[in-house]
Amino acid sequence: MVDTNTLTLPENASLFTRLRIATKILKLVKGNEGNPVYGQTLNACLDYDVYESLIQKLQHSEDWRRMLSKHPSLEAKDLDLAALERLPEGTLGHAYARYYRDNKITPFETTLKLKNDIDFVAKRYRETHDVMHLVTGYGTDVMGEIELQAYVQGNLGIWTAALIVLFGTLGQLKGRQAGVDTSEYLRRIWAAYRRGRASPLFLDFWFENHWETPVATVRARLCAPAELMN
Structure with a gap:
């Protein structure tokens, strides 16, 4: 069993320390990609500077x-999916609850404690993954997952997302893992990246306050039109 204390990212960790811990996690994560300790710590190791930059960019946002100060949460323990599913069809909350049921998955969970603002950014980024599938319209198949990562890289500059796109592209070149031909794959990835670049940052959006808002309204507010990127 791995001692998770050796994977804890110290506050104000040096680049060397972050790379050392990230290397450990990359050796362990295969087959255990949903592990909350691995996922959030890997994000923080690779994207520490990105998160710092995002905090600065968003500081003007009330x-x-x-x-x-409030640390809102989209973790499983803070969601009532049954109540959300009772909301009218077409609303964000109803679609969000159905997303989990239809895909037979559960909401984000973590055991990591928040020590600082960067920890919160890392957590918030990871727990918005599923709701951003709905908002952007990208599917949960291989192609849709890579499109969402390309969108996130364009929008937030997350290096973890860029690595996923890179590895996904290498897999596509080896055997069409995304289920489309390579020219279509590359076109869609580039379009998703450009769409993310053209869209406002989504990290400061309180999804929790918009469960009764139509998905289409949230999409129009947060995302550049996909058709303009093709």
């Missing part, structure tokens, strides 16, 4: 400043 919603973001409120987030840093």
